[in-house]
Amino acid sequence: MSVEPLLVTATQRLAAAGVASPRVDAELLLSHVTGIPRLVLLRSARPNEIQYSAFKALVERRANREPLQHLTGSATFRYVDLEVGPGVFIPRPETELLAGWAIERAKSIDSPVIVDLCTGSGAIALAFVDEVPGARVHAVELDEVAFGWAHRNLAGTGVDLRQGDMSDAFAELDGSVDIVVSNPPYIPLDAWESVEAEVRDHDPSLALWSGDDGLDAMRIVESTAHRLLKPGGVAAAEHADAQGESAPAVFTASGRWTQVRDNADYADRPRFVTATRA
Secondary structure (H helix, E strand, O other): OOHHHHHHHHHHHHHHOOOOOHHHHHHHHHHHHHOOOHHHHHHHOOOOHHHHHHHHHHHHHHHOOOOHHHHHOEEEEOOEEEEOOOOOOOOOHHHHHHHHHHHHHHOOOOOOEEEEEOOOOOHHHHHHHHHOOOOEEEEEEOOHHHHHHHHHHHOOOOOEEEEOOHHHOOHHHOOOEEEEEEOOOOEOHHHHHHOOHHHHHHOOHHHOEOOOOOOHHHHHHHHHHHHHEEEEEEEEEEOOHHHOOHHHHHHHHHOOEEEEEEEEOOOOOEEEEEEEEO
């Protein structure tokens, strides 16, 4: 079967359904079905009847706003690939900036001790293992299903992964950690209608909603990071773009931090707060 007409039809279907990147998603789904890399699909792919039927079914599921990563079973985060699916938060490109900020600081420390709060799929923890040789990485996740995905992704990496609440996690590390990083839930409860369907309907609620102002989890991150970090250790936590002032205020209000700063994402929107333990 000719690839280009197939992709054009799929792209039109996805665009009509409101998918943000219809052509890219169509190409990625066809690549997944055929096993042909996306960049050479037009030149090399010749879908058979079984692959054609599978592709059409996946396009319909994507048009119904199932996350692309759920359909392919994988997600890329920085330089690592992760297994993902229903029940775990899909890592976003914006979070790569948060991880990158923390990784660059870890590289300047001999055998750094890292804690990843709300690890989800294990994306940030795995990125540390991949990019910072000698790092001692600890990660915690509360949700049972998400923990299962993290366990698969981090198996054999040496990461100390635990299931539990971040508020009392890793008490034996109190005062000895170099970097605490977190992508916590941060969506206010009244923001339901503004959240895209892929997130609202498919990401686990525990990874999304965080009280009336969206900062309940951020307050726990601040408290837990202060407990875990050694003096001079750093914390970094992602937040919503509307929280560029309120998220850093959680850290400044406690009076326990210096160098509290907010950092922008690829679109120059406020995205994550960083702070140094006083």
